Amino acid sequence: MARVRFDKLRKVFGRDVVAVAGLDFEIADGSFVSLVGPSGCGKSTALRMIAGLEEPTSGRLLFDDRDVTGLEPRDRDIAMVFQSYALYPHMSVRENLEYGLRKRRVPAAERDQRVARIAAMLHIEPFLERKPRQLSGGQRQRVALGRALIRDPEVFLLDEPLSNLDAKLRVHMRAELATLHARVGTTMIYVTHDQLEAMTLSDRIVVMSQGVVQQIGPPEEVYARPANRFVAEFIGTPSMNLMAGELDEEGGKARFRRNGVTVPLPDSLTAAADARQVLLGIRPEDIRITADSGEATIPAQVAVAELAGAEKYIYLDVAGMQIIARTDADSPVRGGDRVGLHFRPDRLHLFDGTSDEAKAIRAG
């Protein structure tokens, strides 16, 4: 097991494709960390640099206090699960599992023992003598996990390991991965574009966009206090509602204004704002819908109410913008209704400016 430290790690492909613009953080020993971001943001490149498959343009990589930047993959004591699984097609499942042990000259008796243990743990004993092509997607996935686990590596890397599975199996394997991590306790670094996977599995998530880290933190924190507009929109489904408007003041009270609609803001939020043009953010579940459009509420019109099993998504028109609210499934609201909205004041997010990097304005 090891702590992994990125020291200004950077990767540029060719002359000017900046895949990773500079990673500078630490992953605690034994933790489960996800790199998450849209496709092309540099997650795989970051992971491949940890594996030694991609040479950094600059910066250093340390396992504990050992500088591994220039080491070959085989000298790093890492294991990796590929999105494609990359099982050796001409070898049986047993040979696949054993390959790494053979390369490390583990004696036959111990190899058998370890194969037996891993096979039992992942429930793949019945397939040990089969070839990968004779296995289903889920079984291949287990073998790929097994091949990585069997070596008992210091760091365990996973690049979108679940994305080739169908939805149901994915949820199942997600739970198994969590159990597995709890059991083996190895440092795991997990790459995914699926924010839900990242949220459910990780101790900490690293949100990336265009090669740049946007925010690092425990999932709850990243969800509750996104650092900027990008994170706010990327984390959570449906995404956070964002409304562009102006900061304004009336009688010493700060408020947000857009097309004649005003939202009073807690004082704590506005103190730090520089710009007058801001984004107001509110998550769908933090909007309460009332039938009366009284004084304290924001008037809105319901476009569609969509039932999604245990809950309903209400698409609302507010001051010429569409926003989404999430309610219980038994909400009586229907398309065409005129309603009043109430935004939970402690759950309002305010962003300084309207660009992707617009910083969240924090109290204090």
Add this chain to the structure above:
Amino acid sequence: MTRSFRRSLAQGRTYLLVILLLLFVGFPLFWMLMSSGKLNSDIVRIPPVWIPFLPTLEHYEELFEVTQFGRWFLNSLLVCSLSTISAVTLGVLGAYSLSRLKVRGKELLGRSVLLAYMFPGVLLVIPLVLVFTRIGLMNSQVGLALAYLTFALPFVMWVMRDFLASVPVDLEEAAMIDGASRLEALRDVVLPQAFPGIIATGIFAFLFAWNEYLFAAVLVRSHDLQTLPPAMANFASAMDTRWGLIMAASTLATLPMAIAFAFVQKYLITGLGAGGVKG
């Protein structure tokens, strides 16, 4: 009814075509085999003797007793094996580099390989003679094998490059993470995927060398060291063409290739098919 009739008609047409093609390709072979067993007087008789009533082995006996056929045959085997093994070994390594490593000017290099392959052999003979004379490789079997590399190596590289490119990079990366060096990953994981392609390519490289006449005739002069094609050409002289001898020698020279093809047919089909790698 009409549909099944039409289908069998189409099938019949296909069979007819295949049979015609087989006759076209097979007849010379048949004639060669038959003539090798005929008495000299029967070979050129008109109307032709199709199948010798009492086949004779006299031409085969003469081949081994009077001529040095056995030695030439071994010479050919030696030279062709040497050039094929070196071409496949070097070619596969070269093709792997071209398909994987990040080298500057890789594309240009790749294209010049094709150019080297297409370069007509006739134009190479004179320069080769000059160079070989100077470095003492004239009249040597190693020299001849080396000369064969001028087409065998680019051929192997060109064909294998696409084969190796079709093997997923993930596989060897997984192997390297598992503890293999790059060469071990190539040996353990990549080559087994490309095996059908390697066999097919090797057979073709061997076949080219086996049938090659020009280099063999010019670069190796002494009788003892000669390979089959130029040696057999001597059976036909201005005075007299020894048809029986030629036919017997040709029959024997065809055998190794026929056997090789029969054995590796399976690989040839997968190997020359689409990419050759299955999930």
